[in-house]
Structure formats: C-alpha cells, structure tokens
Amino acid sequence: MKGASTLDKPYLRELSNPKMEKPIFIQGLPGFGNVGRIAAHLLIRHYGAKPFAELYSPTFPDYVSVNSKGTCRLPRYEFFHSKLDDMDFVVMSGETQPSFDDVLAHYDVCGEIVNYVEKLGCQFVVTIGGVPITEEKAQVYVAATSSRLATDFMEKGASIYSRGKIVGGTGLTLALAKERGLEGVCLLGATTGFKADKDAGTLAFKFLMKALGKEIKEGLPERL
Amino acid sequence: MKGASTLDKPYLRELSNPKMEKPIFIQGLPGFGNVGRIAAHLLIRHYGAKPFAELYSPTFPDYVSVNSKGTCRLPRYEFFHSKLDDMDFVVMSGETQPSFDDVLAHYDVCGEIVNYVEKLGCQFVVTIGGVPITEEKAQVYVAATSSRLATDFMEKGASIYSRGKIVGGTGLTLALAKERGLEGVCLLGATTGFKADKDAGTLAFKFLMKALGKEIKEGLPERL
Amino acid sequence: MKGASTLDKPYLRELSNPKMEKPIFIQGLPGFGNVGRIAAHLLIRHYGAKPFAELYSPTFPDYVSVNSKGTCRLPRYEFFHSKLDDMDFVVMSGETQPSFDDVLAHYDVCGEIVNYVEKLGCQFVVTIGGVPITEEKAQVYVAATSSRLATDFMEKGASIYSRGKIVGGTGLTLALAKERGLEGVCLLGATTGFKADKDAGTLAFKFLMKALGKEIKEGLPERL
Amino acid sequence: MKGASTLDKPYLRELSNPKMEKPIFIQGLPGFGNVGRIAAHLLIRHYGAKPFAELYSPTFPDYVSVNSKGTCRLPRYEFFHSKLDDMDFVVMSGETQPSFDDVLAHYDVCGEIVNYVEKLGCQFVVTIGGVPITEEKAQVYVAATSSRLATDFMEKGASIYSRGKIVGGTGLTLALAKERGLEGVCLLGATTGFKADKDAGTLAFKFLMKALGKEIKEGLPERL
Numbered sequence: 001m002k003g004a005s006t007l008d009k010p011y012l013r014e015l016s017n018p019k020m021e022k023p024i025f026i027q028g029l030p031g032f033g034n035v036g037r038i039a040a041h042l043l044i045r046h047y048g049a050k051p052f053a054e055l056y057s058p059t060f061p062d063y064v065s066v067n068s069k070g071t072c073r074l075p076r077y078e079f080f081h082s083k084l085d086d087m088d089f090v091v092m093s094g095e096t097q098p099s100f101d102d103v104l105a106h107y108d109v110c111g112e113i114v115n116y117v118e119k120l121g122c123q124f125v126v127t128i129g130g131v132p133i134t135e136e137k138a139q140v141y142v143a144a145t146s147s148r149l150a151t152d153f154m155e156k157g158a159s160i161y162s163r164g165k166i167v168g169g170t171g172l173t174l175a176l177a178k179e180r181g182l183e184g185v186c187l188l189g190a191t192t193g194f195k196a197d198k199d200a201g202t203l204a205f206k207f208l209m210k211a212l213g214k215e216i217k218e219g220l221p222e223r224l
Numbered sequence: 225m226k227g228a229s230t231l232d233k234p235y236l237r238e239l240s241n242p243k244m245e246k247p248i249f250i251q252g253l254p255g256f257g258n259v260g261r262i263a264a265h266l267l268i269r270h271y272g273a274k275p276f277a278e279l280y281s282p283t284f285p286d287y288v289s290v291n292s293k294g295t296c297r298l299p300r301y302e303f304f305h306s307k308l309d310d311m312d313f314v315v316m317s318g319e320t321q322p323s324f325d326d327v328l329a330h331y332d333v334c335g336e337i338v339n340y341v342e343k344l345g346c347q348f349v350v351t352i353g354g355v356p357i358t359e360e361k362a363q364v365y366v367a368a369t370s371s372r373l374a375t376d377f378m379e380k381g382a383s384i385y386s387r388g389k390i391v392g393g394t395g396l397t398l399a400l401a402k403e404r405g406l407e408g409v410c411l412l413g414a415t416t417g418f419k420a421d422k423d424a425g426t427l428a429f430k431f432l433m434k435a436l437g438k439e440i441k442e443g444l445p446e447r448l
Numbered sequence: 449m450k451g452a453s454t455l456d457k458p459y460l461r462e463l464s465n466p467k468m469e470k471p472i473f474i475q476g477l478p479g480f481g482n483v484g485r486i487a488a489h490l491l492i493r494h495y496g497a498k499p500f501a502e503l504y505s506p507t508f509p510d511y512v513s514v515n516s517k518g519t520c521r522l523p524r525y526e527f528f529h530s531k532l533d534d535m536d537f538v539v540m541s542g543e544t545q546p547s548f549d550d551v552l553a554h555y556d557v558c559g560e561i562v563n564y565v566e567k568l569g570c571q572f573v574v575t576i577g578g579v580p581i582t583e584e585k586a587q588v589y590v591a592a593t594s595s596r597l598a599t600d601f602m603e604k605g606a607s608i609y610s611r612g613k614i615v616g617g618t619g620l621t622l623a624l625a626k627e628r629g630l631e632g633v634c635l636l637g638a639t640t641g642f643k644a645d646k647d648a649g650t651l652a653f654k655f656l657m658k659a660l661g662k663e664i665k666e667g668l669p670e671r672l
Numbered sequence: 673m674k675g676a677s678t679l680d681k682p683y684l685r686e687l688s689n690p691k692m693e694k695p696i697f698i699q700g701l702p703g704f705g706n707v708g709r710i711a712a713h714l715l716i717r718h719y720g721a722k723p724f725a726e727l728y729s730p731t732f733p734d735y736v737s738v739n740s741k742g743t744c745r746l747p748r749y750e751f752f753h754s755k756l757d758d759m760d761f762v763v764m765s766g767e768t769q770p771s772f773d774d775v776l777a778h779y780d781v782c783g784e785i786v787n788y789v790e791k792l793g794c795q796f797v798v799t800i801g802g803v804p805i806t807e808e809k810a811q812v813y814v815a816a817t818s819s820r821l822a823t824d825f826m827e828k829g830a831s832i833y834s835r836g837k838i839v840g841g842t843g844l845t846l847a848l849a850k851e852r853g854l855e856g857v858c859l860l861g862a863t864t865g866f867k868a869d870k871d872a873g874t875l876a877f878k879f880l881m882k883a884l885g886k887e888i889k890e891g892l893p894e895r896l
Contacts, residue, residue: 007783007848008776056851058779064843066815070822070832072858074847099775103323104232107282111231143290150294160294171288175298176231179280186296327547328456331506335455367514374518384518395512399522400455403504410520551771552680555730559679591738598742608742619736623746624679627728634744 010057010112018052018081023088024212025117025125025184029077029097029169032130033191036170038201039128039208040093046205049080049091055112059098059105077113084214090120097169110172118180125177125184128204129170130191131161138199140207141188143171145178153185156211161188234281234336242276242305247312248436249341249349249408253301253321253393256354257415260394262425263352263432264317270429273304273315279336283322283329301337308438314344321393334396342404349401349408352428353394354415355385362423364431365412367395369402377409380435385412458505458560466500466529471536472660473565473573473632477525477545477617480578481639484618486649487576487656488541494653497528497539503560507546507553525561532662538568545617558620566628573625573632576652577618578639579609586647588655589636591619593626601633604659609636682729682784690724690753695760696884697789697797697856701749701769701841704802705863708842710873711800711880712765718877721752721763727784731770731777749785756886762792769841782844790852797849797856800876801842802863803833810871812879813860815843817850825857828883833860 028040043049055077064072077094092113098105117125131141142158143166144150154160165171166186174186187208189200252264267273279301288296301318316337322329341349355365366382367390368374378384389395390410398410411432413424476488491497503525512520525542540561546553565573579589590606591614592598602608613619614634622634635656637648700712715721727749736744749766764785770777789797803813814830815838816822826832837843838858846858859880861872 007779007851058776058783060775062775062778062841062844063837063839064815064847066833066836066838066843068832068834069819070815070826070834071819072815072817072838072843072847072850074844074851099773101323102775103284103286103326104282106286107231111282143288143294143296145296147293147295154294160292161290162292162294164290165287166290166296167287169286171296172286172298175288175296178296179231179298325547327508327510327550328506330510331455335506367512367518367520369520371517371519378518384516385514386516386518388514389511390514390520391511393510395520396510396522399512399520402520403455403522549771551732551734551774552730554734555679559730591736591742591744593744595741595743602742608740609738610740610742612738613735614738614744615735617734619744620734620746623736623744626744627679627746 007056007058010055010109012053012055012112012116014053016052018050020081020088020090020120023090023120023122025122026089026091026128026208027113027126027173028091028093028128030095031097031168031170032132032193033189033197033200035130035189035191035197035200035204036128037093038196038198039189039205040091042202042205043089043091044080044093047082047084047089049082049089051078052081053079053116057098057105057109059102059108060096061099065095087212090117090122106169106172110169110176113173114176114180118182123182125174125182126208127170127174127186128208129186129188130193130197130200131188132193133190136192137190138203139190140204141190142185144185145174145183149183149185153211157207158187231280231282234279234333236277236279236336236340238277240276242274244305244312244314244344247314247344247346249346250313250315250352250432251337251350251397252315252317252352254319255321255392255394256356256417257413257421257424259354259413259415259421259424259428260352261317262420262422263413263429264315266426266429267313267315268304268317271306271308271313273306273313275302276305277303277340281322281329281333283326283332284320285323289319311436314341314346330393330396334393334400337397338400338404342406347406349398349406350432351394351398351408351410352432353410353412354417354421354424355412356417357414360416361414362427363414364428365414366409368409369398369407373407373409377435381431382411455504455506458503458557460501460503460560460564462501464500466498468529468536468538468568471538471568471570473570474537474539474576474656475561475574475621476539476541476576478543479545479616479618480580480641481637481645481648483578483637483639483645483648483652484576485541486644486646487637487653488539490650490653491537491539492528492541495530495532495537497530497537499526500529501527501564505546505557507550507556508544509547513543538565538570554617554620558617558624561621562624562628566630571630573622573630574656575618575622575634576656577634577636578641578645578648579636580641581638584640585638586651587638588652589638590633592633593622593631597631597633601659605655606635679728679730682727682781684725684727684784684788686725688724690722692753692760692762692792695762695792695794697794698761698763698800698880699785699798699845700763700765700800702767703769703840703842704804704865705861705869705872707802707861707863707869707872707876708800709765710868710870711861711877712763714874714877715761715763716752716765719754719756719761721754721761723750724753725751725788729770729777729781731774731780732768733771737767762789762794778841778844782841782848785845786848786852790854795854797846797854798880799842799846799856799858800880801858801860802865802869802872803860804865805862808864809862810875811862812876813862814857816857817846817855821855821857825883829879830859
C-alpha cells in the first residue's frame with residue numbers, strides 16, 4: 001500500500017514473483033462449515049505452499065487482527081504458491097468475507113481476484129465452499145463453467161449441483177472467471193454447517209486432488 | 225466482459241446486432257405476482273423473439289445461477305428481438321432485481337437500460353408490472369409519460385392508475401425514459417400477488433398487443 | 449437530463465433564468481409534522497412564486513409519482529422564485545428526502561443545493577423544519593451560522609435551540625452553507641409530529657416573514 | 673471547504689501550520705466507555721494543545737451540532753498541536769465516528785487521517801480506545817505494529833492484547849499506518865463501558881505519557 005494514497009478499493013500487494021506456468025487457482029474462503037477455508041489450508045500445509053501475495057479491501061470488516069505477540073494487521077486474503085510435479089497451484093484463503101448484504105463488495109473483491117489470477121496466467125479456477133444439508137452425508141457437489149466439465153467431475157465422483165443458486169464469493173469468482181473466458185469448477189462439500197466441518201473440508205480437498213490426478217496419501221496434518 | 229477489468233457498474237454485452245427500426249421496448253421484470261416477467265416471457269415465446277444482448281450489474285444479488293446440467297452463470301437481464309409485420313420489438317426480462325432498498329442501484333440499472341434502448345433507436349417504452357389488490361379482479365392499469373397517452377390507453381380498456389406511486393424498476397425505467405424525451409406507458413396488472421399470477425400476466429400481455437394493434441390469437445404456450 | 453448519460457448523482461435542471469439579486473434562499477422539506485414543507489408551500493402560494501429549476505437525485509426513493517391524469521415523473525425538489533418589493537426569494541420544497549440512514553446521500557443532495565443557491569448569488573439561507581415536543585406549544589426555535597444571528601432572531605421572538613443536534617437536510621444545508629461562507633438560520637417549528645402540523649408550519653412561515661420585515665396579512669390560502 | 677464543489681469525500685481543512693518535527697500522533701475517538709476521547713481531551717487540556725486542522729466527512733452522521741449560543745456546525749474531527757520539551761504532539765479527537773456498519777467509511781476516514789499525519793512528518797502513531805470487560809479492573813492493553821514495540825510497552829506496564837480483534841477506527845488507523853511503514857501502538861483501557869469512564873481514560877492518558885517519558889503530575893483538570 002506504500003504509495004497508494006488511500007485504500008478505497010481492493011488492493012493487491014505482491015511479496016514475491018514465484019515462477020509458474022498456467023497455474024490452477026484454488027479459492028477456499030470461510031462460509032458454511034468453513035469447508036472452503038479448511039480445504040484450502042489442507043492444500044497449503046500438505047504441499048508446503050508459500051505466501052506470495054496479499055489482497056486488502058476497504059469492504060472487509062473494519063476490525064484489525066492481533067496475533068498472540070500483540071502485532072496487529074488489516075484483514076486480508078493471502079495467495080500461496082506450490083508446485084506439485086509439473087503442476088503449479090495458486091491457493092487463496094482468508095479469514096473473512098465482505099458483509100453478506102454488501103453485494104457490490106463481493107463483485108469488487110471477486111473481480112479483483114479474477115484479474116490477478118488471469119494476470120498470473122491461470123486458465124483453470126476451482127472454488128471450494130460448503131452447502132448446507134439437513135442430514136449428515138459425505139458428498140461433494142459440483143457446478144462448472146460448462147456442462148462438459150460438470151460431467152467430467154461427476155464421473156470422478158461428485159454430484160451435479162442442481163439447487164439453482166450458489167451464494168457469495170464461492171459462486172461469484174467462478175462466474176466472473178467464466179465471463180473472462182476461463183474454465184473451472186465449484187466444489188461444494190455437504191455440511192450441516194453448525195461448526196467448522198473438518199470432515200467436509202478434508203473430503204473436498206481429497207476429491208479435488210484426486211480429480212486433478214494427485215492421490216492424497218494418509219497422514220494429513222492434525223491441526224487445521 | 226472480456227477486456228473490462230472489473231465489473232464495477234452495469235455492463236451491457238451485445239451478442240448480435242439485429243436490424244431494427246424504431247423498435248418498441250417492452251420491459252417485464254419480476255415483482256408483484258411476477259406479472260411483468262410472465263407478460264415478457266409470453267411475448268418472447270409467442271413471437272419467437274431471439275436474445276441479442278445481456279445486461280450484468282454488480283448490484284444484482286451476489287449469487288450465481290446453476291442450471292440442471294451444472295453450468296453456472298451470473299444473474300443478468302436479457303434483451304430479445306422480434307419483428308411482427310413491420311414492427312420491431314425489443315423485450316427485456318430477467319430473473320432478479322437489485323435489492324429493494326438499494327435505491328442507487330435501481331437508478332443505475334434502469335439508466336443503463338434507457339441508455340441502451342435509446343441507442344437502439346427506440347422511441348416508445350412499455351414497462352409491465354403488477355399492482356397489489358385485495359380482491360381478485362381482472363384489470364390493467366396505466367400510467368404514461370403524458371396525459372394524452374394515458375387517455376389513449378384508457379380508451380383501449382385500461383384504467384388510469386391514480387394511487388400516486390409506482391415502486392422499483394417498472395416505474396423508474398419509464399420515468400427516466402421520459403427525462404430523455406422518450407414516450408411510453410407503464411401497464412400494471414392487478415394481482416393479489418401471493419404467487420406467480422399467470423392470469424394477470426396474460427391479461428397484461430394481451431392488452432398490450434391489442435393496444436399496439438396485434439390481436440393475440442388463442443392458444444398461448446402452456447408453460448411459462 | 450437530456451445529454452446526461454446516466455443519473456448517477458444529483459442533477460439540476462433549469463427551466464428558466466429569472467432575474468434575481470442576492471436572493472434569500474428558503475428550504476422547506478418533509479419531516480417532523482411536515483412543518484418545513486407546509487411553511488414552504490405557504491410561501492409559494494402566498495407570494496405566487498414560480499418554479500424555475502428542479503433537482504433530481506438517484507438517492508431519492510426509487511418510486512415514481514403519478515398524478516391524477518396518469519402522468520408519471522421522477523421524485524424531485526423544485527425551486528420557485530418570487531419578488532417581494534425589492535427582495536428576491538428562492539423557495540425550495542419537495543415530496544421526499546433521501547432515506548434516513550443514507551448519510552452520504554444527505555451530504556450529496558444538500559451539497560448540490562448549496563452549490564446552486566451560491567451560483568444564484570444567494571448569501572442568506574433559511575431552512576425550516578419541525579422539532580418534536582411532547583406537549584403542544586406554539587414556538588419557533590432558531591439555530592444560526594453565528595451567535596449574533598441567533599440572538600437577532602431570538603429578539604424577534606424565537607427561542608435559541610439548545611438541544612445539541614439537528615438531524616437531516618434541515619441542519620445539513622445550513623451547516624454546509626456556513627462552510628462556504630454564507631450566513632443563515634434554521635427555524636424549527638415545535639410540533640407533536642403525529643400528523644401534518646399546519647399550525648406549526650403556518651407559525652414558522654409567519655415568523656420568518658415578520659423577521660424579514662414582511663408582515664403577513666390574514667387570509668392565508670385554505671388548502672395546503 | 674471553500675472552493676470544493678461538494679463534500680463527497682473526507683475533507684481536511686488546515687487552520688494554521690504550526691512548526692513541528694516528527695510529531696507523535698495520538699488519536700482518541702468516542703467508543704467503549706469513551707476512553708479514547710477522554711484520554712485525548714486530557715492531553716489537549718493538560719498541555720494546552722491548540723487546534724490547527726479539521727477533518728469533515730460525508731460519512732459522519734448527517735446531523736449538525738448546535739452549541740449553547742445557537743451556532744450550528746458540521747460534525748468533525750479536530751487536530752491539536754502541543755510541544756512538550758523537545759517533543760511535538762498532534763492529538764486528534766472528535767464527537768462521532770462513522771456508522772458502525774459503514775465499513776467503507778471507516779477505511780475512508782482513517783485512510784485520510786493517516787495521509788495527513790504522514791504529511792505532517794509523523795512516524796509514530798498512538799491510538800487510544802476502550803476494551804469492554806465484565807469486572808472492573810484498572811488495566812491498559814497494548815497491540816502494536818511490531819512484536820518488539822508491544823513488548824516495549826508491556827515492560828512499561830501494559831498487558832499484551834490477545835483477544836484477536838480491535839473494532840473500528842482505533843484499530844484501523846494503526847493498521848493502515850503500519851501499511852505505510854509507520855510504527856505505533858494501540859492502547860486499550862479496560863472499561864465496563866456502561867458510561868463515560870473517566871478513570872479508564874485517565875489511566876490510559878497517564879500510562880501513555882509515562883511510556884513516552886512524560887510523568888504526569890497530579891492535579892488534572894476537573895472537567896473533561
């Protein structure tokens with residue numbers, strides 16, 4: 001933000017410029033059962049992804065975060081990079097989303113995310129979230145930028161999402177990416193959503209890596 | 225949206241450029257009894273109108289729509305074109321409106337609509353909506369950009385709308401069009417409004433086509 | 449609005465350019481007991497003031513008004529001009545205010561009003577409103593851009609307003625005018641505020657004209 | 673504001689240009705127990721600080737303030753300057769904050785504050801607020817732009833703040849300052865918060881001056 005006079009719109013700060021080629025972008029934000037955020041953090045920890053960029057926005061809640069050492073900072077989204085074999089991943093997560101009813105803010109922030117991943121050369125976008133269900137059931141749902149892609153992921157074990165709407169950043173990032181000509185899928189882990197749902201998050205994570213051809217070995221990190 | 229960096233205001237995307245001359249513009253959005261949307265869809269289906277443009281807005285609700293095949297997209301308004309004898313029609317409908325209390329959004333979106341139809345050469349605007357009544361009664365009300373026009377439509381069977389206010393996009397598009405020097409009417413189908421009111425929508429549709437000199441033959445499509 | 453592409457901020461339309469010299473500006477908007485609006489309309493009718501400009505704003509409620517002949521138009525504020533002996537008056541009234549909690553909108557609209565009256569050469573601003581009281585009492589309160597002015601009006605019969613705050617456009621137009629170096633007063637008619645309070649509006653009107661040296665003769669128009 | 677056409681964003685007006693060198697900036701706004709505002713006013717009165725600048729914002733509440741003499745003015749923040757030995761202080765306080773849920777407004781106003789103090793040459797920022805506790809206890813908490821600074825202030829008697837979040841302008845000004853490369857601390861006086869907490873405000877004030885090497889002598893002004 002140095003040099004910027006005021007933080008009046010989403011602001012992207014790059015910490016480093018890791019080399020990557022046509023990375024897959026994976027977004028996991030807080031929401032129902034925290035499924036998206038848990039899955040993203042599993043990816044980051046499991047593959048040792050390194051932070052390289054941060055996104056700030058004046059539409060994030062107006063609190064600051066303080067860590068255990070008393071250091072404060074603005075709420076933010078973080079972008080992490082990891083290389084698996086020959087595949088580059090960019091994982092984004094964060095601790096917050098704009099207020100539920102601030103529609104314009106969601107368009108603003110998700111638009112900035114798509115701008116950035118497009119600039120990174122990304123051509124495939126994965127958003128992960130939760131979908132509330134009344135009975136517990138281990139299931140991953142999929143919606144996609146094309147029916148062909150939705151069918152692909154169905155054949156890999158997901159169910160087609162057919163409830164009509166996906167609310168918030170999980171749907172919006174994908175739909176805005178589609179408008180730019182990118183492809184991608186939204187994976188929704190079924191969750192009763194009453195608390196952070198580690199199982200649903202783990203299932204979404206495993207499903208994604210399997211779908212991308214990266215079978216996950218047992219022994220995930222204990223703490224999320 | 226290709227090329228646009230962020231979707232931070234209403235955005236118009238043209239799919240094709242159908243030839244048209246001084247088209248009549250007809251807007252039917254969701255609302256009381258869904259009268260406007262039903263009437264617009266009857267027009268589109270009855271006359272085989274073809275989509276040629278889409279309007280997106282960051283003030284539309286921040287969900288994405290997913291169809292039965294799992295394909296997602298942003299909420300939008302669609303413009304359809306049809307030619308009846310020598311008369312060009314542009315019909316616009318959509319699945320949503322900006323939030324009820326986001327006043328600025330309504331001005332923004334309706335202003336963009338008027339900009340566009342003016343650019344298309346339109347000089348006459350029809351907006352269709354519902355007006356809540358307590359007793360069921362088949363009736364179409366009219367308000368217009370001039371008292372002469374209101375009287376014209378009254379002589380064709382509508383009642384002058386005299387309750388003082390028309391809320392939302394149905395009134396605003398017409399009033400903004402008036403400010404640009406366009407003429408037009410607002411047709412309000414009486415509805416108890418508790419559910420989608422096919423009868424009120426059909427009545428508004430038939431009344432409009434009759435008023436424009438296009439008697440509707442029996443045998444409307446069953447499904448709306 | 450012809451020529452303006454979208455109504456995305458307050459918009460001033462001049463209908464004519466009446467000659468005037470250092471006019472006194474008087475604003476009376478709806479509010480507690482409608483005192484301001486009633487006083488403004490008394491001024492307009494009593495002195496045959498003529499409309500010469502209109503102010504539109506996308507932050508006004510998103511309804512349109514329809515008159516008894518079925519003609520619709522956007523909500524607006526209207527400016528009227530009248531000449532009394534050698535004194536020019538500009539009176540502004542309207543049917544609405546921006547939403548109570550849309551703070552930015554009030555600054556926007558009142559700022560535009562002050563811009564315009566400054567351009568008209570106005571150096572003295574009067575805003576009229578109501579102030580809620582629990583017991584009925586005929587009283588006009590005054591706040592001003594300087595303590596000297598407040599004392600002047602106190603000596604003419606008003607009470608100094610000392611409750612600390614004036615909410616909405618009635619206070620804001622005056623305070624913004626003060627920031628531009630204009631002088632003026634805010635007159636607040638005491639009202640129980642449950643309904644349109646003609647007595648309080650009439651008292652504020654009479655007090656103002658007396659304070660300005662224009663004794664009001666009996667026989668005000670019956671209908672407001 | 674003379675010259676500015678409309679007050680559509682935060683606006684800074686300088687009344688004078690006191691000479692100062694690398695001043696320490698101290699912000700105390702209303703909030704829990706009014707701790708911040710009370711501490712700031714103690715600073716201003718105790719050291720005879722003089723006002724030299726004012727900040728206005730269209731996101732402040734849309735009321736105007738009227739003093740006991742009937743003079744009205746816009747809500748504002750005021751900047752005061754004082755010199756203690758060889759140390760320059762800029763103290764800012766005000767009577768209000770933007771609406772709790774207007775997130776963008778907080779970023780806007782705090783960003784403008786940081787802009788201005790940076791321009792004044794300030795390199796160290798102190799924000800003072802209250803933190804609600806359930807049992808009365810005299811305690812000052814600290815969060816800082818670095819763990820080193822937090823530890824420094826802990827050694828001077830404060831407790832490290834470890835509850836995770838600081839809400840509103842008190843946290844935001846500091847975190848935005850940090851983004852510009854400034855250093856600073858946030859001091860939070862423990863308060864039950866039910867009324868203006870003079871004790872908590874005084875404690876925060878005394879702690880700050882002691883930490884800065886300025887022991888406060890007894891005999892504070894009685895009235896705040």
